[in-house]
Amino acid sequence: MKVYMSGKYKAVVMGGSWGGMNAAVEILKYLPADYPLPIVLVLHRLKGVISELPALIxxxxxxxIKEADEKEKMQPGTVYIAPADYHLLIEQDQTFSLDVxxxxxFSRPSIDVTFxxxxxxxxKKLIGIVLSGASKDGSQGLYTICRAGGQAIVQDPRQAEVTTMPQAAIETVKRAKVLTLDEIAAYLLAV
Structure with missing residues (x-):
């Protein structure tokens, strides 16, 4: 079993749009089944389309990997995907709320809302990660994470399929770590 630093972080939130799913998979494939933190993944998705996204990942x-359910309690080693056409909120008791x-x-789910x-x-016990995407969603949420003392990470735009989202996050959050996908995975493995 992997030895992790104890207690520095309690959760990870990741968001992306165009290219974000591929980037997320490149990070998540390195994490072991006993990963000690819950991860919330917000990807811009088409509404009204039956998606096999959890199965693909x-x-x-x-x-x-699973879609988050209303009032579900976050658990370590689980990646919760925001359902299509709902904003995903995390409550103080670390359960989820779905909001319409x-x-x-132009996005629901919104990365900013979840972040x-x-x-x-x-x-300060939160890691926020902005991945590839074609909008500025996630920038304000990442700024909020940084202001709360959490760790802000942005996928290196040179590696992103679409640079708009990571570039906007870098401009908004000056203290964000800009890392490649391999470096992000290594960071998450060191928590």
């Missing part, structure tokens, strides 16, 4: 990873309020930056709610719950 599950084939390439060791950690458990207006889209933000901001996670920052309120976990503060």
């Amino acid at each position: 599950r084939k390439k990873t060791y950690v458990q 309020s207006e889209a933000i930056l 901001e709610s996670a920052a309120e719950v976990f503060g």
